[in-house]
Amino acid sequence: MKLLARYLLKELVIPLCVWVAFLFLLLFVMQFLRGTDVLLGSAVTLGDLGRLLLYLAPHFLMMALPIAFLLAILLGLGRLAEDRELTALQALGIGPAQLLAGPLAIGAVLAGLMVLITSTVEPWGLTGVKEFVAEIIKKNVVGDVKSGVFYEDLSNLTLYAEKVEGEDRGWTNVLLHDDRERSAPLLMLARQGQVNTNVAGQVLTLVLADGEAHRANRGSENYSVITFQKGEIAVGVEGSMGRRNRFRSPKEELTPSELLQAAEEAERTGGDPRSFLMALHNRLGNALAPLSFALLGTPLAIGRRQGGRAWGYLLTLGGYVLFYLLMRFFEQLGQQGKMPVLLAGQLANILFCTAGLVAMYRVSRSGTVR
Structure with missing residues (x-):
């Protein structure tokens, strides 16, 4: 089993690293193109671009890790299914449920990492970005x-x-x-x-x-x-600057403790604390997404038909978009008081986990591949 675990980890970790690097670069290029009026000013140096990359790295990782993990599951486990390696494992008595341990372990590590990032360095980076852009604009005015x-x-x-x-x-x-x-x-x-x-x-x-x-x-x-x-x-x-330096909502520049303090202050002064509490629970829900993606992505990868890679990628991207649409929808319900904020922040994960467990049950009943 240790040999199998190492083999599965290799099949998942390498595609994960490749997808994270690709998506990270893509996000940085897109953000750079949005801010060319500022970032291509006469006063901007390579050191300034390095600082910008450092500030944005935590935020881009939070965006790239879940979708990269989902794509890694599809690519890694899907290749095993297409090469009939899962059929061989099944003949040895290793069922689909046992294959879920590897993706779940990686998903738990990624979820813990994302909770740490979103609680510490991501708010620091987003705050640093705004200060950096302000400094660059001042330097550009002097030089331009x-x-x-x-x-x-x-x-x-x-x-x-x-x-x-x-x-x-x-x-x-x-x-x-x-x-x-x-x-x-x-x-x-x-x-x-x-x-x-x-x-x-x-x-x-x-x-x-x-x-x-x-x-x-x-x-x-x-x-x-x-x-x-x-x-x-x-x-x-x-x-x-209009919207060119409005990278994110100001609430995302606050740490969890600062969000709780803001909620307490709003409640003490007669305001509405739900927006701050919803931001906190929504951030936690995003950080725990790799766990629900592991539960849903594994049966989709090992249970798909041979030759269905293009359909699998489309289904994966569609699932990713659906997840964040649901997150947004439930966030609005939580802010409006139509749903408890704790439930609103985690309901998308609950639905995806439920769908993943149902899919895993069906795959286990019908076999790993068809």
Whole structure:
């Protein structure tokens, strides 16, 4: 049995590693293409891309591990079925139920790893991504503003500097048009200006000196002019980037203990704690997905007909999509109070485990392969 266990582990672990590497690379490329306006700025270095990869790695692993595991089961055990090796094992008295031990063991290890990741490094990484993007945007503004060229990469802001010079990339004869408040746009003219890169967080600060501000009200004939010696315009980096740096919901940047504290605070102040509790249980449900995938994927792999690999892949991907659609549906019910949050977070796993046990029973009754 030890020899059989090692053989099955080899058949599952190697495809698992290959699929994880492929999906991880695919997710990173897709995210990179979404943020090319930021990540291909003049101030971005290879070290910056390395930091981005480090921050996103936990989140991408949480997305890649379940589907990679499901595909590994299909590829590994499915190959044994197609090569009639499972028929030989059955002749030796080894039934389908005994083959389930290997996938379940790997699924338990992956579930434990995902619980650890989602409780620690994933919130850290998602928080780091937002801070990283804010820092890159600031560096790009410093490096991309050119003399005599309108800079329009900040949403609803247009910046123009007649000259950009010096080590600090200071601006001379600056025009700034702020259209964030549609009903009363702001036009600022200044002799000097620059970006304040010392402000931490999601705020970009433009410092202007020796100028005047013009504000017109489009709903009336009012027009205001103010002169100033020094003025600062704060730009929320997240807002200025639209959705390009909104990688995930803010709740996913909180650790489980922080989600519980937020729920307690919401309940104490008369708010609704269900959204925070649902986020916690939904995260746990996602982390335990490898166990339900092991129970469902094993009978699908060993019980499929020979030559049905393409159909098996389609069925696997369909099952993966169905699982997360169910997770989303039950999450909405939990947030609306139509279902207990604990049940809503785990119901998709319960349904998949039940379907897997039924499929395993049918395979055991009919034999490993047909």
